[in-house]
Amino acid sequence: MGHPANIYSLVADIGGTNTRVALADGRRIIAPTIRRYANTDFPGLESVLQRFIADEGGVDPKAACVAVAGPVRDGRATMTNLDWTIDKETLARATGAETVAILNDLQAQGHALGHIDPSNIRNILPGQPAQPHAAKLVIGVGTGFNAAPVFDLEQGRIVTPSESGHANLPIRDEMELRLCQFVSTAHGFPAVEDVLSGRGLERVYAFLGREANDPRECAAKDIMAGCADGRDDRAIAAARLFTRMLGTVCGNLSLIQLPFGGVYLVGGVARAFAPHLSGFGFGDAFRDKGRFAGFMGNFPVSVIEDDYAALTGSAAHLVGLTGDTTD
The missing domain is CATH 3.40.367.20 (Hexokinase; domain 1)
Known part of the structure; x- marks a missing residue:
């Protein structure tokens, strides 16, 4: 599977047990790309994202945002129930994205409001x-x-x-x-x-x-x-x-x-x-x-x-950062 370079964003929702990763076109999550990874199988987020990129045929995203179950301060996140520390430099290195962001998972849910199917x-x-x-x-x-x-x-x-x-x-x-x-x-x-x-x-x-x-x-x-x-x-x-x-x-x-x-x-x-x-x-x-x-x-x-609202919120946040209104 191949994807054009610098078109899509990479978004991830990192919980205490699993990490879900997907590609987004503007605020729209591309459903077939949603993948779930068990955190215990990886030493850190960088290896999870590298696996996802490989699983998606070496995709080169233009932006990346991760939602983290833990406090975020000065672009650095510490997981509450997982021994991982995540910063923007690691995220940029793992994805090759030009624009990167780290959100608390509730922040991502907040950014999703207004972009969730009413059903x-x-x-x-x-x-x-x-x-x-x-x-x-x-x-x-x-x-x-x-x-x-x-x-x-x-x-x-x-x-x-x-x-x-x-x-x-x-x-x-x-x-x-x-x-x-x-x-x-x-x-x-x-x-x-x-x-x-x-x-x-x-x-x-x-x-x-x-x-x-x-x-x-x-x-x-x-x-x-x-x-x-x-x-x-x-x-x-x-x-x-x-x-x-x-x-x-x-x-x-x-x-x-x-x-x-x-x-x-x-x-x-x-x-x-x-x-x-x-x-x-x-x-x-x-x-x-x-x-x-x-x-x-x-x-x-x-x-x-919507179990994927944090992914939608991460994508919406990137739209606000980049000014890309593509949906």
């Missing part, structure tokens, strides 16, 4: 009409937890990074206090991510087992399966508690950022919970802000069900 967006809570350039908020719930506000300015889109998942968990009642103490005993600090993530759901399940003097462990996928088919009462209780805390945290973040343009939940756990959020009390917890309860109705909430 891949599930509405959870209605909101009020807003201006096209109103602020938005992307909240990632998956292996970890994070959030990124999205601002559309005259100069272009800005998606600011954060590490919201490492802030303290909110506490509203005695059960949530005991949950925080349970998480603190195991991990030393009751962070949002310790509950609102895939492994966090497993901790909620274990906590409820201790509360019932019937300790059992269960994998996140099995908890969701037990919740979906109704066979595991503890799985349902864990999902309800998880959902209420997710609604509280999302509501808090919304008051901080005022995303009149919408709140968008992304990530594997968010997608798994999407059918259950309404029934398990997400909306009530989201709006439970005292005299600001009515004000919370300004913020629509949706779940993005």
Whole structure:
């Protein structure tokens, strides 16, 4: 397979377990080029990208952008759950691209807004009409937890990074206090991510087992399966508690950022919970802000069900950098 040189961009989404790489024509991901690589098979990102380039017949991209599950500072990224460090020099060397960029994975999700097929967006809570350039908020719930506000300015889109998942968990009642103490005993600090993530759901399940003097462990996928088919009462209780805390945290973040343009939940756990959020009390917890309860109705909430949104966002970010509006 061959591709013309200096026509396409290379984009990658680097998770803790797998890296997905693809070519993009402007903002459009070329679906047949999407490839997934197990990170454990490679010593670092450079070798992953070199493999992809070889698999695509030696393609010579004009630009490259990678989305990283970890903090990015001064063009250098450190993975949260993987012993890789990534910088622009490495990215340029690996791809031969003239323009390179590194984003936090939530930043990439933010850049994807407006470029996702509406059929891949599930509405959870209605909101009020807003201006096209109103602020938005992307909240990632998956292996970890994070959030990124999205601002559309005259100069272009800005998606600011954060590490919201490492802030303290909110506490509203005695059960949530005991949950925080349970998480603190195991991990030393009751962070949002310790509950609102895939492994966090497993901790909620274990906590409820201790509360019932019937300790059992269960994998996140099995908890969701037990919740979906109704066979595991503890799985349902864990999902309800998880959902209420997710609604509280999302509501808090919304008051901080005022995303009149919408709140968008992304990530594997968010997608798994999407059918259950309404029934398990997400909306009530989201709006439970005292005299600001009515004000919370300004913020629509949706779940993005496009698993490749970070690739689309990386491509859109490169379009902003290069000025290439090809789609």
